[in-house]
Amino acid sequence: xxxxxxxxxxxxxxxxxxxxxxxxxxxxxxxxxxxxxxxxxxxxxxxxxxxxxxxxxxxxxxxxxxxxxxxxxxxxxxxxxxxxxxxxxxxxxxxxxxxxxxxxxxxxxxxxxxxxxxxxxxxxxxxxxxxxxxxxxxxxxxxxxxxxxxxxxxxxxxxxxxxxxxxxxxxxxxxxxxxxxxxxxxxxxxxxxxxxxxxxxxxxxxxxxxxxxxxxxxxxxxxxxxxxxxxxxxxxxxxxxxxxxxxxxxxxxxxxxxxxxxxxxxxxxxxxxxxxxxxxxxxxxxxxxxxxxxxxxxxxxxxxxxxxxxxxxxxxxxxxxxxxxxxxxxxxxxxxxxxxxxxxxxxxxxxxxxxxxxxx
Amino acid sequence: xxxxxxxxxxxxxxxxxxxxxxxxxxxxxxxxxxxxxxxxxxxxxxxxxxxxxxxxxxxxxxxxxxxxxxxxxxxxxxxxxxxxxxxxxxxxxxxxxxxxxxxxxxxxxxxxxxxxxxxxxxxxxxxxxxxxxxxxxxxxxxxxxxxxxxxxxxxxxxxxxxxxxxxxxxxxxxxxxxxxxxxxxxxxxxxxxxxxxxxxxxxxxxxxxxxxxxxxxxxxxxxxxxxxxxxxxxxxxxxxxxxxxxxxxxxxxxxxxxxxxxxxxxxxxxxxxxxxxxxxxxxxxxxxxxxxxxxxxxxxxxxxxxxxxxxxxxxxxxxxxxxxxxxxxxxxxxxxxxxxxxxxxxxxxxxxxxxxxxxx
Numbered sequence: 001x002x003x004x005x006x007x008x009x010x011x012x013x014x015x016x017x018x019x020x021x022x023x024x025x026x027x028x029x030x031x032x033x034x035x036x037x038x039x040x041x042x043x044x045x046x047x048x049x050x051x052x053x054x055x056x057x058x059x060x061x062x063x064x065x066x067x068x069x070x071x072x073x074x075x076x077x078x079x080x081x082x083x084x085x086x087x088x089x090x091x092x093x094x095x096x097x098x099x100x101x102x103x104x105x106x107x108x109x110x111x112x113x114x115x116x117x118x119x120x121x122x123x124x125x126x127x128x129x130x131x132x133x134x135x136x137x138x139x140x141x142x143x144x145x146x147x148x149x150x151x152x153x154x155x156x157x158x159x160x161x162x163x164x165x166x167x168x169x170x171x172x173x174x175x176x177x178x179x180x181x182x183x184x185x186x187x188x189x190x191x192x193x194x195x196x197x198x199x200x201x202x203x204x205x206x207x208x209x210x211x212x213x214x215x216x217x218x219x220x221x222x223x224x225x226x227x228x229x230x231x232x233x234x235x236x237x238x239x240x241x242x243x244x245x246x247x248x249x250x251x252x253x254x255x256x257x258x259x260x261x262x263x264x265x266x267x268x269x270x271x272x273x274x275x276x277x278x279x280x281x282x283x284x285x286x287x288x289x290x291x292x293x294x295x296x297x298x299x300x301x302x303x304x305x306x307x308x309x310x311x312x313x314x315x316x317x318x319x320x321x322x323x324x325x326x327x328x329x330x331x332x333x334x335x336x337x338x339x340x341x342x343x344x345x346x347x348x349x350x351x352x353x354x355x356x357x358x359x360x
Numbered sequence: 361x362x363x364x365x366x367x368x369x370x371x372x373x374x375x376x377x378x379x380x381x382x383x384x385x386x387x388x389x390x391x392x393x394x395x396x397x398x399x400x401x402x403x404x405x406x407x408x409x410x411x412x413x414x415x416x417x418x419x420x421x422x423x424x425x426x427x428x429x430x431x432x433x434x435x436x437x438x439x440x441x442x443x444x445x446x447x448x449x450x451x452x453x454x455x456x457x458x459x460x461x462x463x464x465x466x467x468x469x470x471x472x473x474x475x476x477x478x479x480x481x482x483x484x485x486x487x488x489x490x491x492x493x494x495x496x497x498x499x500x501x502x503x504x505x506x507x508x509x510x511x512x513x514x515x516x517x518x519x520x521x522x523x524x525x526x527x528x529x530x531x532x533x534x535x536x537x538x539x540x541x542x543x544x545x546x547x548x549x550x551x552x553x554x555x556x557x558x559x560x561x562x563x564x565x566x567x568x569x570x571x572x573x574x575x576x577x578x579x580x581x582x583x584x585x586x587x588x589x590x591x592x593x594x595x596x597x598x599x600x601x602x603x604x605x606x607x608x609x610x611x612x613x614x615x616x617x618x619x620x621x622x623x624x625x626x627x628x629x630x631x632x633x634x635x636x637x638x639x640x641x642x643x644x645x646x647x648x649x650x651x652x653x654x655x656x657x658x659x660x661x662x663x664x665x666x667x668x669x670x671x672x673x674x675x676x677x678x679x680x681x682x683x684x685x686x687x688x689x690x691x692x693x694x695x696x697x698x699x700x701x702x703x704x705x706x707x708x709x710x711x712x713x714x715x716x717x718x719x720x
Contacts, residue, residue: 001384003375005533008368014572014615015363024361173365176572211600212374212536215608219579240571248575255374 006254009138009149011173014243016236019139019177023056026094029135035090036060040080040107042099042141043067044183051098051141051180060088068102071269071276074120074157077109084114091115094135100192101145101154101276104138108153108169111136120164121157129166138171141180143242144192144277146199146250148174154276160328161266176247178239190228190307191277193242194298196249197224198280201294202259203252206338210255217252220245228301259339260290260348263332264356267325272313282309286359290339314357326353366614369498369509371533374603376596379499379537383416386454389495394449396420400440400467402459402501403427404543411458411501411540420448428462431629431636434480434517437469444474451475454495460552461505461514461636464498468513468529471496480524481517489526498531501540503602504552504637506559506610508534514636521626521688536607538599550588550667551637553602554658556609557584558640561654562619563612566698570615577612580605588661619699620650620708623692624716627685632673642669646719650699674717686713 013021026037036059043065045051055063064080084092091114097107111133113120123129138148147153151170152163184192200221203213223245227238265279274282285302288295302309314322330336330353336344373381386397396419403425405411415423424440444452451474457467471493473480483489498508507513511530512523544552560581563573583605587598625639634642645662648655662669674682690696690713696704 001373001381003373003378003381005371005373005381005385007371010370011365011367013361013363013365015570018363021361021363021365025365178571210375211538211597211604215579215583215601215604218582219575219608222578223575237571241575244571244575248579 004255007151007167007170009171009174012176013174014176016177016179016240018175019051019054019180022054022139022175025137025173025175026056026096029094031093032090033059034088035093036062036088037094037096038084038092039063039096039098040103040110041065042103045098045141062087066099066103066106068100070273071156071161072102072106072109072154074124074155077106077113077120077155080106080110081113084110092134094137096137096139098139098141100140100142101147101195104140104145104147105153105155107136107138108133108147108171109155109164112153112164112166112168120155121159123164123166124155124157124160124162126165127167129164129168131168133168135172137173137175139175139177139180140243140246142184142188142192143181143239143246144194144196144249146196146246146253148176149247149250150253156270160331161270162332176243178236178243181239181243186305187307188277190305191275191281193224193228194281194284194301195277196220196242196246197228197298197301198261198284199249199253199258200224201291202261202339203256205291205294206256206259207341208256208338213252213254213256216248216254217256220249220252223248225297229297229304257334257338259335260287263329263335263339264353266332267329267357268313268360270328271321271325274313278309282313282360285309286356314360322354322357325357326350329353364615367511367527367530369531369534372536373534374536376537376539376600378535379411379414379540382414382499382535385497385533385535386416386456389454391453392450393419395451395453396422396448397454397456398444398452399423399456399458400463400470401425402463405458405501422447426459426463426466428460430633431516431521432462432466432469432514434484434515437466437473437480437515440466440470441473444470452494454497456497456499458499458501460500460502461507461555464500464505464507465513465515467496467498468493468507468531469515469524472513472524472526472528480515481519483524483526484515484517484520484522486525487527489524489528491528493528495532497533497535499535499537499540500603500606502544502548502552503538503541503599503606504554504556504609506556506606506613508536509607509610510613516630520691521630522692536603538596538603541599541603546665547667548637550665551635551641553584553588554641554644554661555637556580556602556606557588557658557661558621558644559609559613559618560584561651562621562699563616565651565654566616566619567701568616568698573612573614573616576608576614577616580609580612583608585657589657589664617694617698619695620647623689623695623699624713626692627689627717628673628720630688631681631685634673638669642673642720645669646716674720682714682717685717686710689713
């Protein structure tokens with residue numbers, strides 16, 4: 001098809017305290033008493049009764065706490081799937097991801113790999129998934145990545161960092177409860193919020209843009225500016241609006257693509273394990289020539305919120321390490337084509353990427 | 361649940377010419393050779409080969425042309441359902457609505473009534489539908505109503521004009537092809553576009569508003585202003601953007617509600633058969649006291665596009681006729697509560713409504 005038939009999240013709840021509705025939402029989805037709900041939860045919530053006491057557990061339902069200190073890996077998905085299969089008599093009734101982009105992407109990937117054979121790394125790419133995933137629910141506890149609404153789950157594999165992009169990837173249910181983001185540390189709030197901001201800049205300045213993606217991207221960008229540049233919102237309004245910015249920013253990618261910042265930050269992430277949010281910021285900070293207005297505003301927001309980005313993270317890398325990052329980055333052809341057009345490879349040369357990486 | 365678990369359209373295609381993808385989209389949805397696709401098509405497209413030649417017909421698939429000169433009725437839905445059941449061996453594989461709000465609402469209602477017993481009028485209200493509808497596809501050929509994305513199908517019954525609001529109402533598939541709107545006459549374009557504008561004003565000024573609905577409503581309003589007030593867009597850009605405005609305007613109602621204009625225009629429509637778009641305009645023109653800024657801008661757009669609204673349509677009505685309109689209107693409690701708050705009945709008195717109707 002010339003135009004993508006975009007699969008939307010089937011159900012969405014929005015509201016402060018809407019997390020309480022999880023019990024009622026899951027009840028009709030239980031397939032049997034031997035088919036548990038598995039909750040993948042960011043381990044920052046371990047022993048946080050305010051959240052965990054509201055996770056409904058019955059029969060063999062299970063919480064698995066996972067650290068989001070590292071980006072999600074294909075091997076991690078394989079291990080989780082094996083663990084779940086070995087410990088349950090039946091395929092789960094549902095996988096519920098509670099956390100930021102890492103946990104949401106893990107929940108999406110695990111739900112896919114429970115119904116698709118082989119190793120996770122074989123599904124990195126576009127439309128390689130054959131079977132419908134297990135019912136899966138996304139509950140973001142930090143806003144910006146758009147993982148709650150996107151058609152991908154981005155994983156680091158042995159050879160590449162690349163998403164499982166498929167019609168079966170989007171969540172069947174999303175709960176948007178801005179109250180869950182209240183304890184996010186400031187730096188993390190900024191980096192993840194900037195992931196949304198950078199989505200908008202990359203989408204709105206991309207060659208793939210159409211009126212669908214534009215309308216979502218413009219709204220998300222407007223919300224980001226309201227949150228990060230103006231000083232007129234209450235804390236709660238900021239939480240509410242950033243959650244919607246993330247949602248619209250994610251939808252903006254539906255018909256568009258991300259661009260240079262994402263392509264290069266995947267390289268950092270693959271080689272150095274740099275987390276996605278901060279990695280995007282480190283890269284974007286150096287991209288004036290590609291996104292002059294966007295980078296100018298980014299620097300203003302960075303300064304307003306007194307954010308110090310790490311410096312010189314590539315300074316001591318050997319040439320072959322730089323080459324690995326360049327390989328990972330240049331493999332993301334749709335991102336480069338969206339950013340720079342059909343002749344992108346004449347602009348995004350290995351030398352250009354090397355010189356940019358060396359500034360970071 | 362305190363917060364609505366909103367059912368979204370499962371799949372959406374956007375793009376000029378995306379109507380061509382209908383064949384490919386429907387093919388995997390055919391249940392058997394005896395289970396046809398039924399296309400409900402606005403009769404303005406009868407003998408319009410540009411559109412009809414692209415409707416894929418196989419086996420017992422069937423086009424039913426329907427006039428949108430009158431608002432859709434519950435009795436009309438009953439007749440269509442009976443006709444479809446009598447003329448086919450099996451339940452249809454799908455119902456495809458091609459047209460404006462009238463055709464889209466008919467397609468939604470027919471798909472529901474094919475799987476739910478009894479008369480359509482019994483389902484007017486909130487969450488009365490018991491069974492999942494037949495697969496249904498919406499293809500708007502005029503933009504503004506938001507019917508392509510909403511959770512309702514508004515019908516005139518023997519006793520009331522009211523929607524079938526249910527989780528089974530939204531389309532399984534929507535095709536947004538702005539090219540299909542190219543022949544809409546100017547007056548109709550304006551009236552239906554203003555339906556979207558009025559959705560936004562009513563949603564954004566309503567007491568039900570939250571950050572979810574606000575973000576959609578603000579974007580739709582911004583697009584309406586760009587289209588109807590500024591003079592900087594090409595014809596194609598206007599078509600593209602109005603289709604997105606309609607979509608976002610429809611989503612804005614998800615967590616919110618419409619308000620005074622819709623409540624009162626339902627009265628006009630019930631008694632006089634006034635079409636929804638123009639009816640909203642006739643009412644909204646008199647609502648300065650409720651929506652001062654919104655009405656001011658509306659009058660400006662009306663003048664810019666040289667639109668003459670009918671005058672005095674209620675001038676010769678008898679008191680008992682006015683009473684019928686007031687009854688229909690005041691029965692729409694959620695609309696009034698959204699517009700005026702919990703104590704709405706102290707403001708929206710029968711006398712107030714009568715005085716407003718008499719101005720129209």
